[in-house]
Amino acid sequence: MSTLHSIQARTGQTLGAPLDASTPAQVDAAAVAAGAAFPAWAASTGAQRATLLRALADALEGDREGLVALADEETALGPVRLNGELDRTTFQLRRFATIAETGVPFALTDDPAVAGAPPVGHPAMVRQQVPLGPVAMFSASNFPFAFSVLGGDTASALAAGCPVVIKAHNGHLLLSNRVFGLIQQVLTAQGLPAGLVGMVQGGGRDVGVRLVRHPAIAAGAFTGSTQGGAALQAEASARPRPIPFYGELGSINPVVALPAVLAAKGADLATLMAGSITLGCGQFCTSPGVLVLVDDPASDAFVQQLQAALAPLNPHPMLTPAMRAAFDRGVEHLVQAGASPLLHEPTTANAPRPFLAQVDAATFIASEALREEVFGPSQVIVRAADVAQAVQVLEAVGGSLTVTLWGAETESDEARALVRAAMNIAGRVLFAGVPTGVAVTAAQQHGGPWPSSTQPMTTSVGDAALTRFLRPVALQDAPAWLTARAGRPV
CATH class of the missing domain: 3.40.309.10 (Aldehyde Dehydrogenase; Chain A, domain 2)
Incomplete structure (x- = not known):
């Protein structure tokens, strides 16, 4: 088993005890556990999803002092920036909790039957959304809270009804493990399966590639370099059953x-x-x-x-x-x-x-x-x-x-x-100001044509980030028991 070392950003020296890289068996186990957790979480109510997301936000705030101090050692971003980023992260979690609670993931289009022959006449149709399945989420280097273990990708995927397997970034390994420990405490307290949120770690490409290739994984979410994102997108597309890969990559922002x-x-x-x-x-x-x-x-x-x-x-x-x-x-x-x-x-x-x-x-x-x-x-x-x-x-x-x-x-x-x-x-x-700073709001669009992202019609920031992890399904002449679920998957 190979070992990993966290690095103190200001000195370049190793920080803390070495950590074990995830083995291939551990990567597979995390994906399998996420797959096992998927059916129940996909069928969960918006209130259940909101309860988890708000508890995760509370857990971050409860450990703020320790988390920020550790993040500062690993990133040198400074306590002012890091406290602000932690605030953004808890805001995102609670915002997606509200989105789930108000029923956005279960929105549907009810198209009642029309008598007569086609094309005017048609059967009763209901178009709704279903979660894609377990998401492989790749943490970013530059936002150790907001685009990391409990960042916007994780929050939006959980709100959509998808389990998550996180690939921790090597730039803040100790922080990632500490946050992951908080997640597991919350899952245990709520009686939810540990596999609902998993985490793997490792240097090089092997861990991330194995995760994307695993048949239980239904989508990928990535924030990082164009080279790294393009390689993972190729892996996602080359699978026997290709999956969507939502990569936010490089940008020169003229x-x-x-x-x-x-x-x-x-x-x-x-x-x-x-x-x-x-x-x-x-x-x-x-x-x-x-x-x-x-x-x-x-x-x-x-x-x-x-x-x-x-x-x-x-x-x-x-x-x-x-x-x-x-x-x-x-x-x-x-x-x-x-x-x-x-x-x-x-x-x-x-x-x-x-x-x-x-x-x-x-x-x-x-x-x-x-x-x-x-x-x-x-x-x-x-x-x-x-x-x-x-x-x-x-x-x-x-x-x-x-x-x-x-x-x-x-x-x-x-x-x-x-x-x-x-x-x-x-x-x-x-048309004013500078591009640095991305508001978490309903109208935000954080994604553009290649090479800035792999899916320019989607956003990784803002309310619409949730739609990446939902797929439309039309139900024709559905029985009453199914339509009574009001868009919540079975």
């Missing part, structure tokens, strides 16, 4: 800033942008990796303002040494691809310095390497000759979680062209 708004409030926007680039050491899926400027004196001035705002900022250490090494490689690839550095201070310290570079639009459009995500505090400024070329830059991006448009408040041909291009490539289009 921001287009028009000259008029920069002339009016460039200094303030530069400060705002610098904070977004370095927030969480740039380890956000919505970090603004590309800034598109239209040639103009106001744009020239903004580049200087952004440099001045970024230069004194000192991000905290990255989550893992591997991520730090990947950031350094990514920065060098940008330079090799033609980006001219404006701020570039290589350092051997655990915390990187912000990176800012500039390139002309034609070079950016021609070079795929310049459009790859660099996970960390970096941004490439793309200089476009006009709005038409800025639209071409967006089209070259292909797919992004977000696009931000500064200065499109007044309707015009150019504004419409930018909005149309932004909506074509992104799941969320902003």
Whole structure:
């Protein structure tokens, strides 16, 4: 049996006792246990699901001090950020509890029989939703609470009636095990099977691939790198019985800033942008990796303002040494691809310095390497000759979680062209502020065309995240006992 070690983010030293990696037999057992728990949980009421989700939120809050301290050691994200993230996690759990309690997973369309011959006449039809089955959930590195063991994927899957088997992230193993211990205590207290929420762990690809391949698993949910997500999606599709794989992957989140708004409030926007680039050491899926400027004196001035705002900022250490090494490689690839550095201070310290570079639009459009995500505090400024070329830059991006448009408040041909291009490539289009920060709300869309996600019609954040784990079924001339269940699966 191989062993795993948690790493203290600030020092790079091992933290705590070694942990055992899950064996193939243990991965299989977790999937089988989830499959055994599925029928009863799929048939549970919204009130039963809500009771579990609220108890899980209470358990997190009851162990807040210990959880945040441990998360800070493993991630260096700081207690302020981590307390806020824990609050978001409990908010998500309770929000999905309310969604389940109010009957959203059991919503149905009742289409009574119509007498006569087709096509006007038809039998009685009821269209409802059923849970997919056990979900393989892959924790993210950069959100040790909100996109991890009890994050939004777990909360929405449980609310939909699906058991979950979690693949813990190696960046916060001790925290994951502590949270998983809380889950098991809650399940025991409520008389629910331990297999309703399982967890496996391990380095490399073997554990995750085996989990996705297991025939008891009915769907996958992933937040992480494009490379890792694409590999798991391929595994999900190659199964004898393929399953849906909901991956939220890499994104460069372009921001287009028009000259008029920069002339009016460039200094303030530069400060705002610098904070977004370095927030969480740039380890956000919505970090603004590309800034598109239209040639103009106001744009020239903004580049200087952004440099001045970024230069004194000192991000905290990255989550893992591997991520730090990947950031350094990514920065060098940008330079090799033609980006001219404006701020570039290589350092051997655990915390990187912000990176800012500039390139002309034609070079950016021609070079795929310049459009790859660099996970960390970096941004490439793309200089476009006009709005038409800025639209071409967006089209070259292909797919992004977000696009931000500064200065499109007044309707015009150019504004419409930018909005149309932004909506074509992104799941969320902003007209103010910065893309970092994703609200958990009814209208949220966190997912976009490839490579930002594997299923652009779905979201991993917000109320609609629950629908990923439900499948529609039509019941024709159903007996009264079945329709009396009001959408709750048998």
